[in-house]
Amino acid sequence: MRIDQLLASHYSRKEMKQALAKGQILVDGKAARKLSQNVDTDLQKVIIQGQPAPASKHHYWLLHKPRGVVTANRDAHHATVFDSLASCDWNPDLYALGRLDRDTSGLLLLTDNGPLGYQLLHPDAHVSKTYQVVVNGPLHSDLPALFATGIIFENGYQCRPSQLTILESSAKQSRALIELAEGKFHQVKKMFLAVGVKVISLSRVQFGPFKLNQTLPYGAYRGLTAQEKQALIQILEESR
Structure with missing residues (x-):
């Protein structure tokens, strides 16, 4: 505020x-x-x-979004990320920072602090997001260098440089981490399509200073740790 x-x-x-x-x-x-x-x-x-x-009196919740739910305050056909909240933790001003597709899982920050959300999501903020990706084919050793220079889409748009870490690669399926600081529509999926493979599983594991760990199950949420609150304070300080 x-x-x-x-x-x-x-x-x-x-x-x-x-x-x-x-x-x-x-x-x-x-x-x-x-x-x-x-x-x-x-x-x-x-x-x-x-x-x-x-x-x-702002509120902050870190949610482990499961697949199959939508990032919206309400939806006539699907469960939403806010259906995961207990009634005592929900309020109508809450919104999700950075939407995830219905078939994508991972970390979402829910808050009612509008200015903070604007600051984190503004393109000039360059807040990084990290995703764990599974694709339906091999990821060759030259791809990290290609991602680092900026993937180019068919329409000529060149993505900002990103960091690709290949975790395992095989002819039928590969797994990797990708870190990027922009969020175009379906960007991660399009980046891998541009190099000849299709994303079959996608999960966001980090958003700015916030990390998803294995202790937070699908559909569960929690408040911020002292370290995460300090990271938010730093973000607020940078808006001065």
Whole structure:
């Protein structure tokens, strides 16, 4: 939430500007530079004129999305990722950061912090995403170098450089990890089609600082660890 939005119910715009100019708005002990700075009082200590700012009350959940459910708030024909949440953890402002296709599993961050989502998903942020991929053919040893230079689609579009790590390769099936910092529609699937193989299984195992581990089963979710909260604070700091 932006500082001006956080304080709007308690301070006029003029009062906020005056407090900002005098260095009286502090975020974790540092003077805020602008009222548009994104903050979260659940993660940071926000002080204005010596008093704690009102609570922003944002929520964050890491979900292990199973295949077969859609990344949407509601769907007439399929279960959604929000159906996995207990009623006490759901609220209508929650949304998923970075959609996953119905046939794709993996890590999703659910939050009601809109500005944070905008920052993480903006193309200029270059937030990396890592996927575990299974394809229906061999992955040759020259492919990591090709992915590193940027795969080119049939329409001439050149992808940004990505990192391909081949885990195992055989004539019938291969497995790899791919890390990339952009998210075009069906991009991972199209990148492998461009080199002659089809993705038959896709799972996101990392999104920015958040990693999926084996202790979180399909369809389960959890709150953030202290380390993950610190990573979010760093992201918020970078928006200053």
